[in-house]
Amino acid sequence: MTKLPILYSFRRCPYAIRARLAIKISGIQVELREVLLADKPKALLDCSPKGTVPVLVLPDGSVIDESRDIVLWALNQHDPQNWLSPRSATQEEVNSLIDVNDSEFKLHLDHYKYADRFPEESAESYRQQAKNFLQLLEDKLKNNQYLTGNTISLADMALLPFIRQFAYVDKAWFDQSQYKNLHAWLDKLLAEKLFSDVMEKYARWQPAELMQ
Template structure:
């Protein structure tokens, strides 16, 4: 049996959410951990953009975007209905668009503030906090971002909140986001996250 090939990088939030969806769906793949300093030639051949995740299916089709990989995985098997209702799917699009757009930009500038010296890091953090405040408000009335059960938005957004929380841990643990911290910690402790964070040797074409 030829398995789909997943090119990944353990700490990349885009790759994390793709791996979580694949593992949740029970889709077996051959995971190839890359080094950004020596990207595999085969990966660049099938996806010249050179970023992860990249999933090559058994029939040769290539999925180059993490959300496409997530949706493909859930189309194979979605035992807990992560996709949810039509309304929830539309809501997920809005939340993930905010996460991948405005919030990701603020996150990058906050994390790498030395590369963006026009503003102090606290300014970039405050820009990111607009999204944190939105999520905190949702979690004040429900257990997960889209209701009482996990859905696509939770999994797609979680790795980026994890990354944001790690920029200044001391600040995050005392910031006024108790429900968001609880939500984040639950995902960090989950069997799903632990499973997809197992270390793999770096893959080479040689």
């Protein structure tokens, strides 16, 4: 039997969702191993001691343990919707959006989502700190269906899981917010079969010796 690449994943992790979206659209088969972040399997930590997901282990033993690298690994083999080559944006523009998402915006998102762990400021104040990024996305969507034009690109799929998480911290607030185009973009992408496919539930993976 051919060995498949192994993807260590956690269903709700936005970085893991990003990786699963790219792998799914590329059509590459992987063995998905759902892990608990609070109790990571030794096999995962042996491959990638930094202990984050997603982690992809290739049949030759090489390890890719950053979501963006996993995305590129998949799309460079098969990119049927041209996520890597949007017509109206450069790779630099896409990368810089993902950079800001993964640094500043992710920080604001964590503060907002887990505001009780950061009592220095209120949840509303943390939410407010994300407004520049949300407004930037909103502006991009004023004249285009997607973040970099009228076709889906990696920018959309790399950011989608994070914007989803942000929206669901207080969905009633997001629903009535000024980010109408972003709201419509989120609804449209979440309704795609691709998204529901990658959110399929998996039982926690356990190594064979623990299964007996």
